Amino acid sequence: MKLKDLKIIVTCPPPPGWGGRYWIFVKITADNGISGWGECYASSVGPEAMKAVINDVFERYFLDESPSNFEKMFRRTYSSGFTQRPDLTVMGAFSGLEIACWDILGKAFDCPTWKLLGGKINDRIRAYSYLYPLEHHDLNDFWTSPEMAAESAISFIDKGYTAVKFDPAGPYTMRGGHMPAMTDISLSVDFCQAIREAVGEKSDILFGTHGQFTTAGAIRLGKAIEPYSPMWFEEPIPPDNLSEFKKVQSALAIPIATGERFTTKMEFAEILKSGGASIIQPALGRAGGIWEMKKAAAIAEVFNAQVAPHLYAGPVEWAANIQLSASIPNLLIAETIETPFHQSLINGKISVEGGYIQVSEEAGLGIELNEELAEKHPYNGTDLHLMMQDEPCDYSEGNSFTGGAPPLKSNRF
Secondary structure: EEEEEEEEEOOOOOOOOOHHHHHHEEEEEOOOEEEEEEOOOOOOOHHHHHHHHHHHHHHHOOOOOOOOOOOHHHHHHHOOOOOOOOOHHHHHHHHHHHHHHHHHHHHHOOEEHHHHOOOOOOEEEEEEEEEOOOOOOOOOHHHOOOHHHHHHHHHHHHHOOOOEOOOOOOOEEOOOEEOOOOEEEEHHHHHHHHHHHOOOOOOOOEEOOOOOEEEHHHHHHHHHHHHHHEEEEEEEOOOOOOOOHHHHHHHHHOOOOEEOOOOOOHHHHHHHHHOOEEEOOHHHHOOOOOHHHHHHHHHHHHHHHOOOOOOOOOOOHHHHHHHHHHHHHOOOOOOOOOOOOHHHHHHOOEEOOEEEEEEOOOOOOOOOHHHHHHHHHHHOOOOOOOOOOOOOOOOOOOOOOOOOOOOOOOOOO
């Protein structure tokens, strides 16, 4: 069985864009007619440029290969252009293609992918979700309203969820880490207090940030929210200086989680070895795919750390996360996004029941992408999957960061 054909679909989810402005799906077909789906979670360049990268990686390193030659395809891609170092864009392309190969193999052997990864140790996967606005909430006011966030948290607890995430701590800017404004610290404390009072001991609270603070600023904010016992403090500083994470972790009682912007086992090994995080959050469509993150999970196991697969993408990466999660002993929890569009694209093949995802017994990733629906929602904009703001933190008037990926004028619906 050899890999022969590649198709790329860039899909734009309906507003307000939970999961990003667009999702890049790849479909690989082998010479025996079996097709597999993958998803490339790479946002450093636009989708047209990314399509060119994906095609290049496929033609150089996947075409006419056996879908089982993961080590060879990874090493050739990782070494591409005399590099042999983590590269988010190239690894984003590789990751989606690699996931599609696992889907093909599972279908070829008529078994779920997890069975090819050492078997299933987790029959169900504990799930968590971001807090999203309820139907009666104002979309703009929600992100700075502890009361609305608490209402949203209760709605998830009523569904059986045992963990919810939120990130009220101000803007993500291209300027790198900053000292949080006092208003952002106060708002973060108010969110933690309101949500903790709403959920009590029924749920963990997960405090999300996206690398927007200096080391000192992260410690200052972390100290303020410690009394509410978050299960983690996510990516408190930029991911480009991994040695600084240890300083944050050493100063706080809250576990540090990070990894959504990491790629390959090399970066995960470095953060674990330094003691900078005890929870890793690989985004499989960027981090190197399923096999590479199976290795990262094993490295985490050595350091008594746990894995919490990240998801701010489409449903194919979600399916890949579940296959990996089923096969690793040090799973903590997995992120989920339950939108009607996610479900429609995979015909409802993944569902969260009582706060847990039941692991599928179906072949491959356990899903089949609704190709026609994906193609009916093309992305025609110029903006990236997610974008940081140019303006600095506002210390005078306060900050309001809008979640999701709001549709821009360049998008067409």
